[in-house]
Amino acid sequence: MSVQTIRNVFSVETGYRLSDDQIVNHFPNHYELTRKDLMVKNIKRYRKELEKEGSPLAEKDENGKYIYLDFVPVTFMLPADYNLFVEEFRKNPSSTWIMKPCGKAQGKGIFLINKLSQIKKWSRDSKTSSFVSQSSKEAYVISLYINNPLLIGGKKFDLRLYVLVSTYRPLRCYMYKLGFCRFCTVKYTPSTSELDNMFVHLTNVAIQKHGDDYNHIHGGKWTVSNLRLYLESTRGKEVTNKLFDEIHWIIVQSLKAVAPVMNNDKHCFECYGYDIIIDDKLKPWLIEVNASPSLTSSTANDRILKYNLINDTLNIAVPNGEIPDCKWNKSPPKEVLGNYEVL
Known part of the structure; x- marks a missing residue:
């Protein structure tokens, strides 16, 4: 279902009530995470709450910067x-x-x-x-x-990672192992003369596919496993593992930040598209979260990945292809997770 349809389904005006054999693929107020302004607002609130509780997570350095929670620009x-x-x-x-x-x-x-x-x-x-x-x-x-992005072949890239949430209270979330990197088609430069050149700065496929240097075979994409191999060979295994641990940690913290305000309806699950940028010091930054990550395929590999993503997601939400049940097991056993892993 589209986010607009979900809005109508849960609208007070429609008076529609979902039955036990109906489940939907968005939470009613998913925008608390997926609207750029609300995501930042909720993360700021979460930091303040942790600070008030005296949580070590909210610790700051001598410049007043969060040591652990500084993951959004x-x-x-x-x-x-x-x-x-x-x-x-x-x-x-x-x-x-x-x-x-x-x-x-x-x-x-x-x-x-x-x-x-x-x-x-x-x-x-x-x-x-x-x-x-x-x-x-x-x-x-x-x-x-982020004007010091990690570059590969001189080009800027970001990570698109898929995260499934089956329930917010208690929080149950799963990371899809087959994410990918999206590359710009033009080499990166921080030069002010190129500020208007979106082929240098924005990794969105919707923009890059119009560039003269766009490659329709690989679509300017790399698998996360290729990125991992590249980083292990150029930066070492230890720092690469640390980077990916930090990415997982950022995702969990962002979900914890919105969990208290999310309408945790039992009929809902949601697969989000997380966009992460890595800087040249191997620090990951959360840029945004998408409620309806594109399932359109731009290459043959893309089609396989997205087919498997949909298949694995539905295998968790609708086990064995049976009739949907809003009382489904929100913490499914490992063997049904497919390419998902518990965060």
């Missing part, structure tokens, strides 16, 4: 946080920032800025209300751009 909501953003921008005026509309996907509406004048021009051009105002036709997030 510094982010502000616009227009609401405009003044806070300006304050942060002025601390480091040579930095680059990336602007994204909160409710769009596939790289639509994204652009990079490195001057305050650019954001003021955007404000005028998009005919939004004054940044002092709280209202806007379209909310944006602005995040510190």
Whole structure:
């Protein structure tokens, strides 16, 4: 089901009630995790709660930075946080920032800025209300751009990882082992003259497939297992294992951050598309989470991967291909997990 259909199913106005033999593939308010602004808001709240509890997870260094929970780039909501953003921008005026509309996907509406004048021009051009105002036709997030990404062959890439959640309370989540890397088609440069070149900066297939250098055979993709082999040979096994442990940890923390606000309806499960960027120090950053990760295949390998993903997901949610049951085992035995592993 699409997210729009789910919204209608769970809408108070429709008065629709799911029966015990109906299960659906989204949680009613999945957007608490999958809308860029709400994800950041929930993670910030989660950090504060852990701090209040005196949890060692919320420990900070001498500069006031979270030691363990610093996995999302510094982010502000616009227009609401405009003044806070300006304050942060002025601390480091040579930095680059990336602007994204909160409710769009596939790289639509994204652009990079490195001057305050650019954001003021955007404000005028998009005919939004004054940044002092709280209202806007379209909310944006602005995040510190990771300008030191790990490069392979001189090109930037990100990771698309699939994560299945069967229940939020208690949290039961599974990582799909067959994720992949998405590469840009043009070599990376932090040069300000290339800020507008999305073939350098955005890894989305929806953008890269229009590039002159796009390869239709491999689709600019690498399997996660290939990435692992590459990193083990260039950086060593120990640091590679540490990197992947950190990625798993980030995913679990992001789910814990939204668990208290998620409507944990027993008829629901959800497969999310996590986008992670690794910087040149091998630190992973959570960029965003997608509610409806694309199941369209761009290559033959892609088709096999996505076929198996759907198959393995349904084998967990609808064991043995039987009639769906909302009382299904949310902690299934290992033998039915297929390519999923427990996080």
